[in-house]
Amino acid sequence: MRIGVAGLGLIGGSLALALRGTHEVTGYDTDERARAAAKADGIRIVTRLDELLPADAVLVATPIPAIVPALERLAPHSDGAVLIDTGSLKRAVAEYAARAPAATRIVGGHPMAGTTSAGFSAADPSLFRGRAFLLVPTARSDDAAMTVAGAIAGEIGAVVTVCSADVHDRAMARLVAGPLAAAAALAVAGAQAEPLLRSAGPGFRDSTRLADTPADLATDLLFGNSADAAAAIGSIVEGLTQLRDALERGDREYARSFLRAARSVRSELS
């Protein structure tokens, strides 16, 4: 296939590197340094978004606020190309798809494989191996479009799961936005551990790793789905408050059963 990749950061760069062995991959980024880095790594580069077309598929891996504008620019000239975004929020993409030109083919995509590193320099063709790749059909997804999206996800080693935009965005508030907010709150509270902050063990380091997310990216992620993110934070606050109340009234049995419930959720992960 001819595959365009718009946005050559961690996700787009990794997609380009993972797909270029078996497909004709072309990359684009608004940032000249990202284009130069990708070009130096052997990716064919264009200097305007529309030059990614004609193609069989265009993967839109820009920052969240730029996704719908990129789709809007590509759609009128897409001529059958399947447009697949890779952002972590899907409602806005589904909403745009519903008003996109009738012939456009748009599938929402979300590879669950971010790291807190950013930019093409952190790109890794094996980033998606064994990870979930969520696909969200839109009003502009047909069977052929879903097949193309599924084939790309499969080729990079990811495991496809199909869900609706609503289910996706509500779940991501719990799996991405909530953990990000908790990591930030833990890190800020951790400053009170001075002078022993640097003695922190692997538990604190892992728990706060998401707080390394660049602040602009983290802000976009929280505010892109603010109602669900606020609800997810509310659920975490509720759990913490229950544990604190149990501590204050000396109720070990309540705390133990809460901790057991948490452990059983963890056991469902793998």
Place this chain on the structure above:
Amino acid sequence: MRIGVAGLGLIGGSLALALRGTHEVTGYDTDERARAAAKADGIRIVTRLDELLPADAVLVATPIPAIVPALERLAPHSDGAVLIDTGSLKRAVAEYAARAPAATRIVGGHPMAGTTSAGFSAADPSLFRGRAFLLVPTARSDDAAMTVAGAIAGEIGAVVTVCSADVHDRAMARLVAGPLAAAAALAVAGAQAEPLLRSAGPGFRDSTRLADTPADLATDLLFGNSADAAAAIGSIVEGLTQLRDALERGDREYARSFLRAARSVRSELS
């Protein structure tokens, strides 16, 4: 040195394996299976706690509630042996030391190297390499005792930091108890991500890893220092509430500065 190790779980087992190459190490555990596993791995074993004496040092690596009772039993017969516990709370050890027989030598120790795996089968002689080993002098610590404790910590590859029991326990509430409570609350809230829970990426998995801590161990850890743990949870709740309020009033600038502050705490870790 002749070194006794009381409690052959993850920490005690790892200490025994790390020290047996250069010292005469003897191990003890209340659990027969733990003794058998350590013996099978070449550790010399005794079947009663007091048989760890005479020794130059005894490392007390039992579960938290058993530490002071073990110190109480060892102290009258310790005859100059330095008793060093390895628990994650230090005030109770310092309080016991203040009323221990005058000739006893007791140093509080805390290697910052736990994992959520438990038992001798998870023991690893390299567990402490590059990690902090906090040493807390007590009313029964003299220079010689601190030197023995520091030498042991250094030999297992850890980095020694000395602090008071108060500073230690307050800091650990932020670095251990708070993250544990947050991981549990995140995992419980994560159940609301169904049917996509299994699609969780590395962020959610790392953020909730501490929720794998066995529930009894986690409960002991929280209730062993309940006032500080409750205060640490309160700080996390406060940060989360600030983020949620910012989301609800659409205040991106506030959220961004909070996230930047969190990131700068992380940058001090390494």
